[in-house]
Amino acid sequence: MTASVGKNLFYQSLFQGIKILMPIVTIPIISKALGAHGIGIYSFTNSIAEYFILLSGLGITLYGNREIAMVREDKKKLDQTFSELVSLKLMTTAVSFILYSVVVLVFLHRDFLYYIIQSLHIIAVLFDISWFFMGIEDFKKVSLSNLAVQTVVFFGIVFFIKDYNDLPLYLLLQALGNLFSQVVMWVFIYKKISFHFVPIKKMIRHLFPMIAYFFPQIAVIFYTTLSKTILGVLDSQTSVGIYTNTLNLSTIIITMISTINLVMLPKMSNLFSKNKIDEINKTLHSLIHAQLFISIPAAFGVSALAATLVPWFFGNDFEALKIFIPIIAPVIIIMPIGIAISNQYLLPSGNTRIYAISTFGGAAISIVLNFTLIPIIGVVGSVLTSLIVETFVTVFRLIYLNKKTQFTFDKNLILRIVASATVMVLMIVVTTNGMNATFVTTLVQIVVGVISYAGCSTALKVPFLKDLFVVLKGKLYQSKRYKVKN
Known part of the structure; x- marks a missing residue:
């Protein structure tokens, strides 16, 4: 792992780590204050806005990241590419906002105020230039600026969201937090870019390539957000709230596990441009197995903790999650693999066809x-x-990857990881059997789980734990040398 990748991974992990810690506090507050119905209203109205947010971005997060990475060493081309993409995004956001306004005014009279607030998320897309910083592999500014805004939102939720009547305020906090986290990044851009508006002819050259990235994202929305929309229409907004919280824990864990995928995308794009196939295959193999080292025990652990976690964490409206969370837990293992294949192989190689087929098939x-x-x-x-x-x-995606790269799973390694995770679950069950559903019980279960998994992994010689200690030891040594020199 290079120094730049390590640094970027640190900042992204810091940001994502705090994003995980914050919901540990906010989810219980929101769930108990707003209930299943309040969360359902937020999720349903947000699902409608998501379609127009997608249209505004038009696939620029992945496409812009890749384009900037390819020209980042040429200042003139960098300025030109950035200006073209921002100008095009201004046009797409304006079109999207107008369409959203028409749909809300004509069809969505119920919860009108909530739809107005959700429109701020569409405006936020216009100011989103995170793809630029990702392309130049400068994750520090993106992570720290987002972290600052999310911290303000976090304290807003903690101090001001008390009951169902605070639902409009909750929506506003989320929307303004998203908007400001995008706006603040423009403070850092003026030293790196000379922005200028460009003629339509020049910006349009990006339109069709962006659409190639946009269509698969439509499919992703269809098999994620659309579920909330259909559930809200065919069942109820309360059901949407229950479904949303069912996904919350697994989504948070998946986000953390998949952080490295976002960090590695520019590096993998660069390797593909240099045709370093052996290094690409080796990196992808190591990445997927390193993810499995975390995702397998995470899925096992979430299932084991559900019965005692749900009552105190989510509240009385969400008792059904004791059953639903173990059902959905396997996605913690499954999704990071699919994300790794798309972000580290399909997209860097420009192979959007398989990416599109898989996502549209899923849709x-x-x-x-x-x-x-x-x-x-x-x-x-x-x-x-x-x-x-x-x-x-x-x-x-795995079937395609196997055909192109002869990728195979290390079955022996995975078996040792599963064995360690199984021991972990047994230890959790045995040591906390009969304990009440409280925060203390969950904390004890987590400590027991981590210690037993780490111990069993070490005994079975699972390599990733040893590698982690080596890395930490190296960082600590570097830190000590730095202090001595200074």
Whole structure:
């Protein structure tokens, strides 16, 4: 791992780590204050806005990241590319905002205030230049600026969200937090870029390549956000709230595990441009197995903790999550693999076709299953649909990867990881059997789980734990040398 990748991973991990810690405090507050119905209203109205947020961005996060990475060593081309992409995004955001306004005014009279607040997320897309900093591999500014804004939002939720009547304020905090986190990044851009508006002809050259990245994202929205929309229409907004919280824990963990995928995208794009195939294959193999070292025990652990975690963490409205969380837990293992394949192989190599086919296939399955299962079994239908769709997407990408690179899983290593995770679960069950559903119980379970998994992994000679200690030891040594010199 190079110094730049290590530094970027540190800042992204810091940001994502705090993003994980914050919900540990805010999810119980929000769940108990707003209840399943309040969370359902937020999630349903946000799901409508998401379609227009997607249209505003038009695939620029991945496309812009890649384009900037390719020209970052040429200042003139860098200025030109940045100006063209921002100018194009101004146009797409304006179109998207107008369409959203028409849809809300004509069709969505209920909860009108909430839709107005959600429109701020669309405006935020206009100011989002995180793709630029990712392309030049400067994750520090993106991470720290986002962290500062999210901290303000965090304290806003802690101090001001008390009951269901605070739902509009909660939506406003989320929307303004998103908007300001994008705006603040412009403070850092003027030293790096000379921005100028460009003629339509020059910006349009990016339109069709961006659309190639945009269409797969449409499919992703169809098999994620669309589930909330369909559930809200066919069932109720309360069901949407239950479904949303079912996904919350797994989504937070997946986000943390997948942080390295975002950091490694520019590096992998660069390796593909230099045709370093052996290094690409080696990196991808190591990355996926390192993720499994974390994701497998995480999935096992979430399932083991559900019964004692749900009552105190989510509140009385969410008792059903004791059953739903173990059902959805396998996606913690499945999704990071699919994300790694797309971000570290398909997209850097410019192979958007397989990426698109997998996501559109997932979208088609999602639509069919949601419309079939939700009328029959409600929220359970949405949960099962999410699991089935994510499995399809990842398996499809794996099959393609195997054909192109002869990628194979290290079955012996995975077996040792599963054995360690199984021991971890048994230790959790045995040591905390009969304890009440409280924060203390969950904390004890986590400590027992981490110690038992680490111990068993070491005994079975799972290499990643040893590598982690070596890295930490090296960082500590460097830190001590720095202090001595200074």
